[in-house]
Structures are given as C-alpha cells and as structure tokens.
Amino acid sequence: MTEHRSTPDIDGPGDPLVSSAYRESAAERAPDALNRSVMQQAREQVRTRFFRPVAWLRPMAWAATIGLSLAIVIELSTVPQTAFDVPVIEIPADLEVKPFGPRARKIIADDGRVTLQDAGSLHKAETAVPATSSVILMPCAGDIRNLPESWLECIKRLESDGLVDLADSEREQLQQAFPDFELP
Amino acid sequence: MIDAIGLNPDDLSLSHAQAVAYAPAMDPHPEDSALMLRYKDGDVDAFETLYRRHNDALYRYLLRLCRHRDNAEDIFQEVWGKIIKARGRYQATAKFTTFLYRVAHNCFIDHIRRNQRHQNTADIEPDSQASPTDAPEVETERSLARRRLDAALQDLPEEQRDVFLLHEESGLNLDDIALVTGANRETTKSRLRYAVKKLRAAIDEPNRPEEEAS
Numbered sequence: 393m394t395e396h397r398s399t400p401d402i403d404g405p406g407d408p409l410v411s412s413a414y415r416e417s418a419a420e421r422a423p424d425a426l427n428r429s430v431m432q433q434a435r436e437q438v439r440t441r442f443f444r445p446v447a448w449l450r451p452m453a454w455a456a457t458i459g460l461s462l463a464i465v466i467e468l469s470t471v472p473q474t475a476f477d478v479p480v481i482e483i484p485a486d487l488e489v490k491p492f493g494p495r496a497r498k499i500i501a502d503d504g505r506v507t508l509q510d511a512g513s514l515h516k517a518e519t520a521v522p523a524t525s526s527v528i529l530m531p532c533a534g535d536i537r538n539l540p541e542s543w544l545e546c547i548k549r550l551e552s553d554g555l556v557d558l559a560d561s562e563r564e565q566l567q568q569a570f571p572d573f574e575l576p
Numbered sequence: 577m578i579d580a581i582g583l584n585p586d587d588l589s590l591s592h593a594q595a596v597a598y599a600p601a602m603d604p605h606p607e608d609s610a611l612m613l614r615y616k617d618g619d620v621d622a623f624e625t626l627y628r629r630h631n632d633a634l635y636r637y638l639l640r641l642c643r644h645r646d647n648a649e650d651i652f653q654e655v656w657g658k659i660i661k662a663r664g665r666y667q668a669t670a671k672f673t674t675f676l677y678r679v680a681h682n683c684f685i686d687h688i689r690r691n692q693r694h695q696n697t698a699d700i701e702p703d704s705q706a707s708p709t710d711a712p713e714v715e716t717e718r719s720l721a722r723r724r725l726d727a728a729l730q731d732l733p734e735e736q737r738d739v740f741l742l743h744e745e746s747g748l749n750l751d752d753i754a755l756v757t758g759a760n761r762e763t764t765k766s767r768l769r770y771a772v773k774k775l776r777a778a779i780d781e782p783n784r785p786e787e788e789a790s
Contacts, residue, residue: 406743407772410725413779414744417722422635426649430631430656434615434623437660 531555532562540566540573608672616663623663627656630676637677637745641684641738643730651687655680670755677746678756681738721779728778736771739764 532546543566550559567575606614606622608629614622634655638648658679729737735757742753754764 406768407776409779410772410775411744413721413725414729414775416718417726418636418640418744420632420636420639422631422652423649426635426652427627427631429653430627430660431620431624433657434627434660435620437663438615438618438620 531558537566537569540570543569544573544575609668612663612666612672613668616666623660626672630673631656633745633747634676634680637741638680638684640729640741641734642687647687647691651680651683654683658683671748671752673746673748674752674755677742677748681742681756681758684738724778724781725775728775732771732774735759736767736774739767740771740775743768 531550532543536542536546543562547559547562547566550556550562563575566573606625608626611622611626615626635648635652638651638655639645642648642651655676659676662679729740732740738757739753742748742756746753746756748756750761750764750768753768754761757764759767
C-alpha cells in the first residue's frame with residue numbers, strides 16, 4: 393500500500409513536535425484482510441451495476457416476443473376470410489354446356505388459369521378459374537352419355553389431359569348410369 | 577451522495593474546488609475526485625488507487641478514535657461500503673477527503689449510539705518505529721514519549737481527540753475539519769489548541785506518576 397500522509401495544514405494551532413511524536417507513534421496500516429474485503433466489495437458493486445442492463449434486457453426480450461406473437465395472431469384473425477375462399481362461378485341455368493371434342497386440350501396459363509380449348513371448333517371455354525376451383529364442369533355431356541363406350545372414351549380423354557378429378561367424377565356417373573357396364 | 581452521508585451542499589461549497597474536472601486517464605496523479613468519478617463509471621483500478629491513498633490514514637484515524645481494533649475495523653468497512661454504494665450519486669462538489677472523513681465521523685457517531693463499548697478501556701497498543709541509527713538511550717526516551725503521547729491522546733475528550741486526529745491523519749485544514757465534525761471554525765480551532773496543548777504537556781513531562789510506578 394502506498395503511504396499517503398500529507399503534512400497537516402499549518403493554519404491552526406498545530407505543534408510540529410506533537411505532530412512528529414504522533415507520527416512516530418501511529419504507524420498502523422490497514423490489515424490486508426480489510427483491504428481485500430473492501431476491494432472485493434468495490435468490484436462486486438461495479439459488476440452488479442454493469443450487469444443490471446442485461447438483467448433488464450431479458451424481461452424486455454420476453455415482452456417483445458409475446459407482443460410480436462400477439463400482433464401476428466391478431467393480424468391473421470382480422471384478415472378477410474374471403475381472401476382465402478375459392479371464388480365460385482355460378483353457371484346460369486340456361487347456359488348450354490358444350491362437350492369438348494376429341495381434340496380438346498387443357499391449357500395452363502402462366503397465372504395458373506386453366507383453359508379448355510376445343511381445337512376443332514375453335515370454341516374456347518375459358519373458365520377463368522383457378523385450378524382448385526369447385527366449379528362443376530360437364531365435359532362429357534350430351535350425346536356422349538348415351539352410350540357407355542363413348543362416355544368412357546370421353547373419360548379417357550379427360551384422364552389423358554390430366555383432368556383426373558373430372559374423369560373420376562364422370563366415371564362415377566357412368567357407373568351409376570350404366571351399372572352393368574364393366575369399367576376398365 | 578449528499579443525502580446519504582448527511583452532508584449539506586451549501587456547507588461543501590466553502591471548501592476546495594468547485595467541481596473537479598475529469599482527469600485524463602494518463603495523468604499519473606489524478607485528483608481524488610477524478611478517481612471517484614472514474615470509479616463511478618466502472619473503473620475499479622481508479623478506486624483502488626483512491627483507496628490506497630487513504631486507507632491507512634483512515635484506519636489510524638478510526639483506530640485511535642475508537643480505541644478498539646475490532647470496532648475500528650467494523651467502522652472502516654462500513655465507511656468504505658458507504659463510499660462504494662454512494663458512487664452512483666457522487667458529484668465532485670467538495671474534496672473527496674472531506675467526504676470520506678465526514679462519512680467516517682458519522683459512522684463513528686452512529687457506532688457510539690449503538691454501542692457504548694468504546695467508552696471503556698482501550699485495547700490498542702501504539703506501534704513503535706524504532707530507528708536503527710538511534711542510540712539506545714535516545715530510543716528509550718522516544719519510546720517513552722510515544723507512550724506518553726498515546727496515553728494522553730486516549731485521555732483527551734472525544735471531540736478534541738477527533739479534531740486532533742483529523743488534523744494529523746486527513747490533512748484537512750480547519751475549515752474542512754469543521755465541516756466534517758459539524759462544528760464551527762472557532763470551536764474546531766479551540767478544540768485543536770486544547771488537544772495539542774495537552775499532548776505537548778504529556779511529551780514534555782517525563783516523570784508521570786504511572787511511569788514512575790512502572
């Protein structure tokens with residue numbers, strides 16, 4: 393330890409002889425154990441203070457996480473449900489649904505719209521409906537349904553065009569209309 | 577800081593510098609207040625420097641004021657604990673030494689109120705600083721003088737002893753000692769004069785009855 397013992401200010405009734413005698417008499421120094429204890433306390437106090445922001449940050453992070461989660465949930469719950477609904481196209485009752493010819497084919501546009509085009513008659517039946525549409529089409533309608541063979545041929549064309557759901561629907565209707573007909 | 581140790585800012589305004597500027601880190605001998613401000617900002621090394629400047633003098637002040645080693649050590653720890661805890665509110669409006677000894681003085685007064693043990697007999701022995709160059713008879717005389725001084729110091733009234741110890745150990749002037757003890761300057765000066773007079777008489781009086789008896 394550095395000895396620091398400044399000379400008293402001689403502006404009072406001091407006595408150099410008394411001061412000198414006192415200084416010879418009083419030479420104690422603070423014990424090392426005390427010094428260590430105080431310095432340890434000083435370090436801990438600083439550590440405590442500088443860790444305080446970290447301790448404060450943790451609940452803040454939790455609060456921010458919870459708040460953000462709530463905001464997302466509320467945002468999702470307030471979005472209009474119709475945005476996710478598939479638009480349903482109502483087909484007028486008097487609309488004549490023309491069957492597709494043997495060369496009808498499916499055209500998938502860049503925007504996902506499906507177009508069924510009959511190349512022979514240049515009849516273009518644009519559904520303007522997403523591929524997931526629930527619109528019921530009757531591609532095998534009219535005289536095709538009179539005979540199970542022609543109906544089945546129409547179904548096969550649908551399958552080859554990739555319209556599997558329509559083909560399955562037609563297959564079920566064919567089975568109901570001609571229960572004795574043996575489907576392949 | 578001020579409230580925690582019972583210092584009045586108006587009283588402090590009469591001592592030392594108004595506000596000590598932040599000492600540059602490269603200053604080999606930064607002022608106490610600058611060190612305390614650095615410690616306030618988390619610099620433990622600055623506190624260690626400050627502590628080492630004052631620890632021994634404060635220890636001796638408390639030891640001779642209390643006259644009991646255990647009590648002095650308890651108060652010593654209490655004082656530095658208060659200094660450490662007060663660092664967040666510390667402002668360099670007065671000498672750090674004044675601040676330190678005011679805290680120490682207040683802790684001692686609190687200790688007196690809590691515990692009357694210090695009023696009983698003392699349990700400290702004066703340290704001797706024998707010089708190897710001194711002749712044995714000279715050293716013996718010095719040793720006796722130190723013993724007489726120490727006995728006289730312990731016999732002093734508490735206020736006089738307090739002022740004398742502050743004068744010798746803290747290096748404070750009369751104004752600051754008055755500030756520490758809460759007395760006015762003239763009272764402080766009077767106490768110091770009486771204390772010094774009695775101590776000088778003890779040193780000059782070689783044949784005290786107790787020495788003769790021993």
